[in-house]
Amino acid sequence: MPAWPELTSGVIINLVTEVIVVVVGVFIAQSLRRVWDEWRYGRWCATVRRNGEDVVQRAVSAGKAKEVLAEAAELSVFLKGLVSPYDTLHCDIIEVAKQPGLLLIDRKERRFVIDLDKNPPKSKVGVPATL
Incomplete structure (x- = not known):
């Protein structure tokens, strides 16, 4: 023992x-x-375009790309924050079918492209926006 x-x-x-x-x-x-x-x-990039030219191009970290690709609401908040210094979005950016061309998510090239030329005009005061 x-x-x-x-x-x-x-x-x-x-x-x-x-x-x-x-x-x-x-x-x-x-x-x-x-x-x-x-x-x-990794290697995602977000681009904001106006008049056919890139206004801003930002690298997106792997953690943020994972987060926004997993949840559409997070993608909306992220992209609106990216666009906010340059313009105001007048529609739901995630509803691509209602405003074609405004948002392009290119998974092969790993890019988010927001074309501000496709941003609809601001709705009149007192009239609800068309979504």
């Missing part, structure tokens, strides 16, 4: 070893996830 100090030292060594294995596993998993997300969602 092992002595008490030998038993406790064996248990402590096993616990420390398991903690180290778990910590190293978590770091490796996070690193792999970060590389995967960068490969899948």
Whole structure:
């Protein structure tokens, strides 16, 4: 029968070893996830156009691209924030069918393109906007 100090030292060594294995596993998993997300969602670009010329072109981080591609409401907020210094959108930017050409999401080229020339005119005061 092992002595008490030998038993406790064996248990402590096993616990420390398991903690180290778990910590190293978590770091490796996070690193792999970060590389995967960068490969899948990296290199996106957002462009605002007016009169056929690019007014602004911004790189979109992999985390933000993942977030906005997963949820349409987040995409709407992100794109309205991008456009706001240059113009006001007069329609729901996500409803592409109601205002064709305003928003182009090119997944192959990894681009969001907002063409302000396709932005509908502002509705009259007191008249609800057509969505």
